[in-house]
Amino acid sequence: MLMLIDLGYRAPDSLKEALQILGEDSSYLILAGGTDLLVEYFDAREKMGKVLDISRMEELKKMEIGEEKIFLGALTTHEDIYRNSDLQKTVPLLCRAAKSVGAPQIRNQGTLGGNMANASPAADLAPPLIALGARIMLSGPDGERSFNLDEFFTGPGKTRKNSDEIITGVEFSIPGGDFRGTFLKVGQRRALAIAVASLAIALSCRDGKVEEVRLAAGSVAPVPLRARETEKILQGQKLDNLPLENAAGRLEKEASPIDDIRGTGDYRARVLGNLLRKGLQEVLSQEGVSENG
Amino acid sequence: MAKVKVNLKVNGKEHSLEVEAATRLLDLLRDELGLIGTKEGCGKGECGTCTVIMDGKTVNSCLVLAPQAEGREITTIEGLGSPEALHPLQEAFITKGAVQCGYCTPGILLSAYNLLNKNPHPPREEIKEGISGNLCRCTGYVKIVEAIEFFSEGRDEHGK
Numbered sequence: 525m526l527m528l529i530d531l532g533y534r535a536p537d538s539l540k541e542a543l544q545i546l547g548e549d550s551s552y553l554i555l556a557g558g559t560d561l562l563v564e565y566f567d568a569r570e571k572m573g574k575v576l577d578i579s580r581m582e583e584l585k586k587m588e589i590g591e592e593k594i595f596l597g598a599l600t601t602h603e604d605i606y607r608n609s610d611l612q613k614t615v616p617l618l619c620r621a622a623k624s625v626g627a628p629q630i631r632n633q634g635t636l637g638g639n640m641a642n643a644s645p646a647a648d649l650a651p652p653l654i655a656l657g658a659r660i661m662l663s664g665p666d667g668e669r670s671f672n673l674d675e676f677f678t679g680p681g682k683t684r685k686n687s688d689e690i691i692t693g694v695e696f697s698i699p700g701g702d703f704r705g706t707f708l709k710v711g712q713r714r715a716l717a718i719a720v721a722s723l724a725i726a727l728s729c730r731d732g733k734v735e736e737v738r739l740a741a742g743s744v745a746p747v748p749l750r751a752r753e754t755e756k757i758l759q760g761q762k763l764d765n766l767p768l769e770n771a772a773g774r775l776e777k778e779a780s781p782i783d784d785i786r787g788t789g790d791y792r793a794r795v796l797g798n799l800l801r802k803g804l805q806e807v808l809s810q811e812g813v814s815e816n817g
Numbered sequence: 818m819a820k821v822k823v824n825l826k827v828n829g830k831e832h833s834l835e836v837e838a839a840t841r842l843l844d845l846l847r848d849e850l851g852l853i854g855t856k857e858g859c860g861k862g863e864c865g866t867c868t869v870i871m872d873g874k875t876v877n878s879c880l881v882l883a884p885q886a887e888g889r890e891i892t893t894i895e896g897l898g899s900p901e902a903l904h905p906l907q908e909a910f911i912t913k914g915a916v917q918c919g920y921c922t923p924g925i926l927l928s929a930y931n932l933l934n935k936n937p938h939p940p941r942e943e944i945k946e947g948i949s950g951n952l953c954r955c956t957g958y959v960k961i962v963e964a965i966e967f968f969s970e971g972r973d974e975h976g977k
Contacts, residue, residue, distance in 0.1 A: 532819035533838035533884060555882065562841070562880045563861045569839040579885055603874070627950025628928065629865055632874040633881070715949035716863055 535577040539663060542578055542690060547665045550688040552576035556599060559626070559634040560642040584637065584692060589614070597693040598637025602649070606631060614698050617705040617724055618652040624707070624722075625649075627715045637691040640676070643683045643747070650677070650748035651724035652707045654740035658696040664689035674740070677747035702729040704807035708799045709742070712786060719743040720787045723799040727758075727807055734761050743786075744779035744796050753778045754800070766804055772797035821884045827852065828896030836883050843867045843878040845886070846893060854894035854923050858952070865951035868924035869893050875931050875950070894923035897930060906930055909968035910961070917955035925951045929965045938969050 534552070536542045546552055552574045555561055565572050578584065579599065586597040589610045596605070605611055605622035612619050625631055625639075625648050639649045640660060650673065658673045665688055673694065676683050685691065699705070705726040711717025722742035728735045737758045739751040754775040757767055781792035819838045824831070827850060834849050843860075846852045846869070858866030860879045867878040870892040898904035906926060909915075916922050925948055932939055932947035939947065944965050945958075953961060 533821050535884065535887070555885075558880045558882060558885065559862055559877075562882070566861050569841075572839060575838060575882070577882070577885060626862070627865065628947065629868055629875045629877045629950040630862055630880075633876050715946075 532574050533577065534575070535580050537580055537582070539581055539583055539690065539692065542576060542581065543663060543665060543688075545576055546688045546690070549574065550686075554578055554641070554690065556638045556641075557601065557633040557635040559630050560638060560644075578690065584690075586693070591698075593695060593697055595693055595695045596636055598635060598640075598691045600636045600693070602626070602631035602634050602636070602639075603628065605636065605649075615652070615656060615696075615705070617707040617726070618649070618656065621648045621652045621707040621709070621722075621724065624709045624711075624719075630716070636694065640673075640694070641683065641685065641691055643677050643679075643681050645680055645745060645747055646719045646722070646743040647748060648709065648719060648722060648742060651722055651740035651742045652705075652726075653694055653696065654748060654750055655705065655724035655726035655738040656696040656699070657726075657738060658694045660694050661692045662689045663692050668692075670695075674748075674750040679746050699726065699728065703727070704729065704810045706803050706806050706810075708803050708806075710795050710799065718786060721781070721792045721795040721799060723796060723803055725800075725803045725807055729763060732763050734758050734763065734766075739775070739800070741775070741779060741796055741799075744781040744792050746780070749779060751775055751778050758804075763808060766808070768801050768804055771804070772800045775800050823883050823887050825886045825888065826890045828892060834883075838882065838884055840883040841879055842869070842871075842876075842881040842883050842886050842891070845883040846878060846891070852893050852895050856920055856923060858920070863952070864921070864924075865928065866921055866924045868927045868951060870927055870931050873931070873934075875928050877950075892927065894926060897926060904930075905972070906933070906965075906968045909971070910964045913960050913964035913967050915956060915960040915964035921951055921953045921955075925953065925961060929961075933965070933969060933972075937972060939965075941966065 555577045584597045584599040588595040602622040602625045606619050639647045654674045659670045660673050660676050661670045707724045709722035710720045719742050724740045726738045737755045741749045757771045776793040776797040781789040783789050821838045824833045846855050856866045858864035862877045862880045869878045898907050928948045
């Protein structure tokens with residue numbers, strides 16, 4: 525641990541110690557990769573107040589890729605995700621989203637847990653994780669809690685995490701059977717671009733039909749949006765006759781994008797519909813993974 | 818905010834400093850160690866001008882709090898070459914005219930250097946991705962990419 529001269533900056537090695545510090549004083553600002561926080565406090569770092577730097581906690585850097593489940597620790601970086609060959613094989617849509625973030629410098633610093641905690645509607649890892657049915661794990665003074673990720677975000681910058689809790693990671697099942705997925709993002713340029721709109725598609729197919737579908741979109745609602753109404757239109761449909769237009773139209777209505785410096789709400793809705801058309805065509809052309817792996 | 822002690826290695830040399838916890842790695846390098854080759858551009862992680870290599874990975878030093886660099890190994894542009902003995906990658910930038918105003922150059926050199934450490938002969942697309950976190954407002958990148966390719970192609974000859 526760092527030599528302590530004052531209690532305003534703490535960098536514990538263990539989760540236990542970090543939770544103790546938060547238990548005594550939940551006003552600490554939790555710092556991991558810093559790619560959002562140091563931008564937020566760009567011209568007023570003295571206003572950061574007390575900082576709890578969790579970036580040294582090895583136990584939050586775990587990546588467990590099992591037979592059926594994947595656990596990614598909160599300090600997993602975007603570059604860790606994008607470069608991991610097991611993840612590229614099992615959940616390429618997540619790797620594609622990780623690669624679409626910032627540039628090498630940002631991906632080396634920015635963490636999965638930070639991307640969730642910052643709760644931007646444009647958080648690029650949220651749509652693929654929601655589409656994969658991920659749960660987010662928290663630790664706090666009263667033990668552990670977890671949420672389905674699509675119920676975790678409550679508004680721009682807001683989540684169901686309490687200020688004395690720390691995100692420890694996310695967990696999801698490795699998709700099996702005939703699974704097809706993708707992540708598409710439109711930004712203003714190819715690098716260092718925040719999404720104008722993004723969309724993750726996860727389809728589990730059986731006997732040439734959509735057995736289960738999850739759609740999640742970024743930058744088109746106050747939170748990363750699970751598009752349940754649009755899912756219903758695709759559910760049970762034949763792969764060789766998907767109602768593309770109907771689904772795209774529904775998705776445009778299900779979203780509630782705002783006008784901002786990156787695009788108008790109308791534009792975002794239209795882009796989102798197009799992402800669904802393009803994305804569904806892409807997953808239809810993918811070879812489904814066979815039952816036997 | 819609190820003062821903290823930070824021990825780190827910069828360009829192979831150990832340093833032990835006491836800084837305000839809210840100090841950025843960028844400020845520590847420039848103001849405490851006088852390594853002013855690392856430039857500040859936007860200060861918000863968008864331009865890559867302040868890029869340094871930390872434990873083998875490029876980072877924006879404006880987005881790292883100095884105490885987060887405790888125990889880490891940092892390479893700045895001063896660690897790449899000196900005015901008397903430029904690194905061959907720096908020579909390649911001069912040869913190919915990849916430097917105009919020069920403000921983005923330290924950051925781009927470090928991004929390119931780190932990429933070339935991992936892959937000595939990267940294809941053009943990989944070079945572009947490798948420097949995608951560094952903005953240049955003068956050259957339009959073509960000469961920069963050419964300089965990196967020139968170095969990469971010639972490196973077997975000059976043995977670096």
